[in-house]
Amino acid sequence: MSVAAYLAAAGLTGSNAGADFQNDKYWLPSADALSAPRWASQTEFFALFSRASSATYIDASGVLRTAPADAPRFDYSSGGRRVLLEGGATNLIVQSVGMNSPEWSTAQIVRTFGQPSPDGQNNAVLCTVNGNVDPQVSVTLASGNPSGLTYTFSAWIRVVSRNNNELRRARLYSFGYPNGGGTEAVADVTLNITDEWVRYSWTRTFPAGMTSTLVRWRVDPFDGSDGVNQPSAGSSIAVFGWQVEASPFATSYVPTTSSAASRAADSFALPTAFGGVLSLPAASFLLRFDGSKEVGSNAYISGSDRYAGGNSSGTSVLLVGGTPNINMGNISVPTGPLGIAIGWDPGSKAGSVNNRVAVSTGTTVSINRSTNYLGRNSTGSVANSGYKLLAAYPARLSDATLQALSGT
Structure with missing residues (x-):
């Protein structure tokens, strides 16, 4: 033509x-x-x-x-x-590929690494709950005091199995660890997740006056399925590509290994x-x-x-x-x-x-x-x-x- x-x-x-x-x-x-x-x-x-x-x-x-x-x-x-x-961006999460460094932790969950992932590789992590109360997977960032700052969390999540017809739901938390102990500025949002890979994001502006220099981002699988947050053993989600960036919206994923990593501007x-x-x-x-x-x-x-x-x-x-x-x-x-x-x-x-x-x-x-x-x-x-x-x-x-x- x-x-x-x-x-x-x-x-x-x-x-x-x-x-x-x-x-x-x-x-x-x-x-x-x-x-x-x-x-x-x-x-x-x-x-x-x-x-x-x-x-x-x-x-x-x-x-x-x-x-x-x-x-x-x-x-x-x-x-x-x-x-x-x-523009340029930095993913502050360490080991976003693999999710297996000291910054990562779980409770009431068994992680299985090397699972099929949205990048066509085997970089996802299967998170299978053990049947106890309050299962969770989280990462803690030593990225400085977040007081008054805006960050956006993003990650791919999908449901893999539901052994007792749990709701397709996860809850995302973020909070700080102040120097005197305990937690501060706890907030959460409910994600309605599906059986397919979807990239979810949450933008949060932390309140002024925080003293924390450590911030935790946490995903609780099937949270809200019952009154005690105790999904049945064997139910599982897969997660991939966690990212936290100093931005009011999510930008394209920046993989990280042993440290935070950046993408240059176009x-x-x-x-x-x-x-x-x-x-x-x-x-x-x-x-x-x-x-x-x-x-x-x-x-x-x-x-x-x-x-x-x-x-x-x-x-x-x-x-x-x-x-x-x-x-x-x-x-x-x-x-x-x-x-x-x-x-x-x-x-x-x-x-x-x-x-x-x-x-x-x-x-x-x-x-x-x-x-x-x-x-x-x-x-x-x-x-x-x-x-x-x-x-x-x-x-x-x-x-x-x-x-x-x-x-x-």
Whole structure:
């Protein structure tokens, strides 16, 4: 199929640079920034992509995979193919692969190692209860005083067997160990688990005034199945890939062995030819992605400033095009899927989000466009998300067209 025919079928007629990450299609101008599009390879489009470490993603079969350093990740955890772009993160849990170091402990549970796991290997742990009260598996972190800080726990869990029809349920606890003994800031959440592998997460902001420097994260299998938390002997769950990170949401899994481990941030500098279209005095672009889970001055696509991004202390305010920005409206975080279309010419700029009426102003885009990034700004602040579609146009599209294109 020709590029023109493909773009017409996709509703993107007029674009001469872009990427349909969902369908692994890429196109760039055939000559200068005003020229007709040609097909580009994935390698060409990602030539300026970098990441200083390996990183994990979910493939089309639902298996956890690892991409090497400097390789983009095409993730299917949202139900379709996306290019996954994330900031750096550290998994504070020691021995997340194996779960068999002094930091780990159990009560009323027998662990069986080397079980089939979501990464297609045998890295899961089977936790079989012995029939006594209060079975549990836990890990203790010496990661400093958590007072007032926000952490997110995540792990894959599934039910393996239920010998007395126990509820498919687990309870997740976290609490600190203060220097004077005992526990403090105990909190818990109930997880409704299934027979299939699911990655569960829990975000917790610890209260101010804590003195603990040790924090325990604990999973109690089948907790709540009866009044005394005593599931029958032989009932079991499997667990894999525990992670605790200093973040208000879970990011991709970072395996650890003898110490905490980190994932480097993704940096996706767009092809020079794509930037050439954005550098035209009259141009437009369309971006569709899974949306934002965070507030702050993040950039969904940027040059030296944001073409589009969020900036707020309590809501996601979608901004357009450098100083002065256009506010396309407040959207609560997490936003859900977003479609953003923006256009400009020497006398105006306009933007629409999720098919809202376009907001416009009589000033043009004021951004140094020598290098353009997807999913981050020029200083490295990343907007964690899965990105579906990016298309640039060598003309200022009408406000009505921007509105029509900005669906998700």
